[in-house]
Amino acid sequence: MAFTPPTESYTGKVCALTIGLGDKAITFGGENVLPFHAFEGSIPNKPVIAFEIQDIPPDDWPEQVRKPYKDVANDPISWAKYCQDTLKAKAIALRLIGTHPDGENRSPEDAAKTVKDVLSAINIPLIILGSNHAEKDASVLISAAEAAKDKNCVIGKAQEANYKTIVAAAMAHNHKLIAMSELDINLSKQLNILIIQMGLERERIIIDPMCSALGYGLEYTYSVMERIRLAALTQNDTTMQPPMLGDVGMYVWKVKETQASETDIPNWGSVEERGITWEAVTATALLLAGADLLIMRHPKAVVAVEKVIEELV
Amino acid sequence: MALTGVEIFKLLPKTNCKKCGFPTCLAFAMKLAQRQASIDLCPDVSEEAKQKLGEASAPPVRPITFGVGDKSIKMGEETVLFRHDKRFVNPCAFALEIKDTLSEKDIRDRIEQVLNSEMERVGQKLRVDAVALMNDSHDTSRFEILAKTIFQNAPDIPVIICSENPSSAETAVKLFADRKPILYGANLENAEAFANIAKTYKTILGVKGNNLDELSSLTEKVKSLGVQDIVIDSGARKAKDILRDNTFIRRAAIKKNFKPLGYPIITFAQREYSLVEALIGTIGIAKYSSIIVFSSIEKWKNLALFTLRQNIYTDPQVPMQVEQKIYKIGEPTTTSPLLITTNFSLTYFIVSGEIENSKVPSYLAVIDSEGLSVLTAWAAGKFTAAKIAQFIKDTEVEKIINHRELIIPGYVAILSGAIEDKLEGWKVIVGPREANGLPAFLRSKL
Numbered sequence: 001m002a003f004t005p006p007t008e009s010y011t012g013k014v015c016a017l018t019i020g021l022g023d024k025a026i027t028f029g030g031e032n033v034l035p036f037h038a039f040e041g042s043i044p045n046k047p048v049i050a051f052e053i054q055d056i057p058p059d060d061w062p063e064q065v066r067k068p069y070k071d072v073a074n075d076p077i078s079w080a081k082y083c084q085d086t087l088k089a090k091a092i093a094l095r096l097i098g099t100h101p102d103g104e105n106r107s108p109e110d111a112a113k114t115v116k117d118v119l120s121a122i123n124i125p126l127i128i129l130g131s132n133h134a135e136k137d138a139s140v141l142i143s144a145a146e147a148a149k150d151k152n153c154v155i156g157k158a159q160e161a162n163y164k165t166i167v168a169a170a171m172a173h174n175h176k177l178i179a180m181s182e183l184d185i186n187l188s189k190q191l192n193i194l195i196i197q198m199g200l201e202r203e204r205i206i207i208d209p210m211c212s213a214l215g216y217g218l219e220y221t222y223s224v225m226e227r228i229r230l231a232a233l234t235q236n237d238t239t240m241q242p243p244m245l246g247d248v249g250m251y252v253w254k255v256k257e258t259q260a261s262e263t264d265i266p267n268w269g270s271v272e273e274r275g276i277t278w279e280a281v282t283a284t285a286l287l288l289a290g291a292d293l294l295i296m297r298h299p300k301a302v303v304a305v306e307k308v309i310e311e312l313v
Numbered sequence: 314m315a316l317t318g319v320e321i322f323k324l325l326p327k328t329n330c331k332k333c334g335f336p337t338c339l340a341f342a343m344k345l346a347q348r349q350a351s352i353d354l355c356p357d358v359s360e361e362a363k364q365k366l367g368e369a370s371a372p373p374v375r376p377i378t379f380g381v382g383d384k385s386i387k388m389g390e391e392t393v394l395f396r397h398d399k400r401f402v403n404p405c406a407f408a409l410e411i412k413d414t415l416s417e418k419d420i421r422d423r424i425e426q427v428l429n430s431e432m433e434r435v436g437q438k439l440r441v442d443a444v445a446l447m448n449d450s451h452d453t454s455r456f457e458i459l460a461k462t463i464f465q466n467a468p469d470i471p472v473i474i475c476s477e478n479p480s481s482a483e484t485a486v487k488l489f490a491d492r493k494p495i496l497y498g499a500n501l502e503n504a505e506a507f508a509n510i511a512k513t514y515k516t517i518l519g520v521k522g523n524n525l526d527e528l529s530s531l532t533e534k535v536k537s538l539g540v541q542d543i544v545i546d547s548g549a550r551k552a553k554d555i556l557r558d559n560t561f562i563r564r565a566a567i568k569k570n571f572k573p574l575g576y577p578i579i580t581f582a583q584r585e586y587s588l589v590e591a592l593i594g595t596i597g598i599a600k601y602s603s604i605i606v607f608s609s610i611e612k613w614k615n616l617a618l619f620t621l622r623q624n625i626y627t628d629p630q631v632p633m634q635v636e637q638k639i640y641k642i643g644e645p646t647t648t649s650p651l652l653i654t655t656n657f658s659l660t661y662f663i664v665s666g667e668i669e670n671s672k673v674p675s676y677l678a679v680i681d682s683e684g685l686s687v688l689t690a691w692a693a694g695k696f697t698a699a700k701i702a703q704f705i706k707d708t709e710v711e712k713i714i715n716h717r718e719l720i721i722p723g724y725v726a727i728l729s730g731a732i733e734d735k736l737e738g739w740k741v742i743v744g745p746r747e748a749n750g751l752p753a754f755l756r757s758k759l
């Protein structure tokens with residue numbers, strides 16, 4: 001029996017989205033096929049990996065992932081520069097974790113200053129993230145968006161509880177926006193609709209269906225992403241067509257497998273390799289499910305995932 | 314593709330004799346189409362019709378058991394392209410390659426690694442499932458030495474015998490004749506010889522094409538020579554090609570019922586750089602491989618890939634759960650601490666593991682939360698003060714301990730007052746948020 005390749009065509013297309021300015025601007029999304037299905041459609045852009053940095057020293061990051069940044073992480077400016085110049089980062093994600101009320105509780109003005117400083121030190125695109133405290137993020141991200149006015153950054157995350165102010169800030173200062181909901185395709189769709197109704201074009205949204213780490217709910221993120229992508233492509237559901245984010249590092253470097261020493265659990269092998277692999281495997285699985293933008297921490301994990309992206313496109 | 318009711322009806326005797334228990338042949342045909350009845354109920358159906366129905370209802374990816382005994386591996390039987398549609402059925406097997414160019418000591422070391430690869434995670438025992446013998450030397454006697462060493466040191470591990478040379482292949486296959494090995498290496502040149510060896514020694518046959526067209530005609534050919542159990546390799550080695558070919562194979566089998574590709578896929582993922590190899594493995598796990606061959610199996614890599622395989626192959630409709638009851642950890646006495654958590658397997662195994670680490674004998678009360686984690690169950694109203702209080706009363710734990718202290722997860726600290734209100738005489742103690750804080754916490758209470 002002769003074999004005819006069972007190709008499929010799709011009615012929808014993922015929005016292409018550009019961040020940053022000038023020749024360092026990057027574009028992701030834009031494909032009209034399932035992830036890496038170049039054999040039946042077009043994939044104009046590759047997925048992008050952003051390096052995660054934060055406004056305060058990463059004391060809560062495990063040793064294995066603090067080590068590569070030990071000389072720079074005391075200061076977000078040198079940290080950002082190091083990622084750009086030495087690690088050849090294509091983008092940076094600055095998490096303003098120091099603003100969390102249970103932590104240092106830094107003010108929105110402090111956050112704005114950090115954003116300005118970092119922006120003046122780099123020329124690659126910047127993603128600006130709050131501390132994931134819905135209420136505080138609203139005020140922090142307004143200041144941050146203003147400080148980064150017209151730099152075509154990404155700000156986030158807008159959630160059901162705080163999206164109004166954050167969307168308004170993204171619109172006023174010309175940024176892209178991350179819309180996060182909790183692992184549920186209907187909630188994600190609902191949030192996108194609300195945001196679009198406020199007047200932000202869907203071409204400026206990035207969907208964060210909420211990440212989880214390998215072994216800790218990854219299967220949920222994986223399937224929600226697959227379903228969002230199928231809705232976008234096969235049902236041409238325009239509200240589900242923004243590209244998707246996998247905020248990988250912060251979930252991965254929390255779990256026991258990335259930290260337990262080999263002395264404690266000899267059967268798990270080297271903690272160094274284990275953590276890096278945990279991050280790289282989580283990231284690769286999410287790319288296969290449809291992520292277009294990843295936020296990651298360990299330089300070696302990023303290198304490996306980029307290698308595989310090269311092989312996949 | 315499954316037949317419709319009307320198509321099935323055409324194959325039935327059309328006498329409406331009711332012997333099948335249905336009023337008419339058509340009614341019976343409809344039930345058959347929905348797979349709610351078996352053709353055996355009709356005593357008058359022709360053999361020819363039976364065969365047609367059988368073929369049409371055969372699973373789109375042929376079920377095959379690789380190896381024998383406790384360590385045998387089920388493959389195939391998949392019915393969907395996306396895990397959310399139903400579930401992926403038979404988790405893919407991992408194999409370590411062992412080349413016949415290695416020294417005897419290196420061969421033994423690698424066998425040891427496979428034998429010691431077992432780990433437990435969320436109550437499941439996971440391991441590297443098989444070895445792939447590689448005839449890199451192209452020499453029959455070296456290949457035989459390799460096969461013998463493996464046979465003597467790991468007789469019950471399923472083997473994939475990889476060679477394109479019929480005499481090398483046969484020498485090795487002989488040893489494993491009654492152990493259902495895979496004989497891998499049938500191609501355009503040697504298909505007939507390989508099909509004969511496979512039939513003689515009752516092995517599964519691994520067929521390699523240079524593309525999907527060639528692969529399809531090869532499987533047809535070996536099938537016509539009498540081989541039923543086949544695993545297939547499209548020749549893809551680059552990530553992009555693996556993803557494309559595996560997708561085409563699974564789609565052709567499931568959506569088009571294209572029989573020549575309705576077999577489990579074997580993927581060769583070997584890479585120089587072990588981490589990249591792990592990521593090629595990731596693609597195989599997520600995208601339809603039934604067997605993945607690796608060049609190295611470091612423990613850190615195994616742990617990550619075992620975990621991914623577990624994640625991708627869990628049933629999306631039913632989270633893995635453990636039984637609701639009070640578990641004893643160590644040998645607790647009437648004064649031992651009592652902790653509570655939910656019955657999501659992952660939660661239970663993490664928490665019980667950390668209690669074990671603490672070496673403080675304890676009772677762990679596990680409440681039925683329909684398999685949801687602590688915070689998810691709390692958010693869904695399945696881990697509430699009322700439910701916890703009722704559960705503690707129902708278990709009559711008061712008869713086995715003489716204190717009245719209940720340790721709750723730090724993330725649900727907010728419940729403590731309400732539980733105390735509903736459980737008279739009890740004191741609620743808020744534990745750490747993350748389970749890895751439990752050893753220090755429990756020891757400090759001694």
Ligand code: B12
Nearest residue numbers: 184217632654660685686687688689692693722744747748
């Ligand atoms: C996967 C997931 C789901 C899955 C369910 C998975 C499952 N089987 O439970 C799905 C998609 C179904 C889901 C649904 C919902 N989810 Co949910 N989900 C998650 C996610 C990503 C991971 C949960 C998980 O598996 N954790 C791993 C297990 C092991 O953690 P755990 O049980 O809490 O155990 C840890 C500790 O609590 C502690 N511990 C456990 N027991 C004990 C006992 C003692 C004594 C001690 C001391 C410690 C201790 O040790 C463990 C490890 O450290 C989390 C976010 C996150 N990353 O944590 C959100 C999360 C739990 N979900 C959340 C919500 C809101 C929901 C929904 C209500 C929302 C929705 N989408 O509809 C629904 C509710 C469910 C329903 N209606 O059916 C929220 C809860 C918010 C809150 N703070 O209360 C979270 C935190 C996400 C968020 N940031 O908003 N969810």
Ligand code: SF4
Nearest residue numbers: 329330331333338355
């Ligand atoms: S037993 Fe067979 S012939 Fe008789 S009614 Fe049923 S299907 Fe028709």
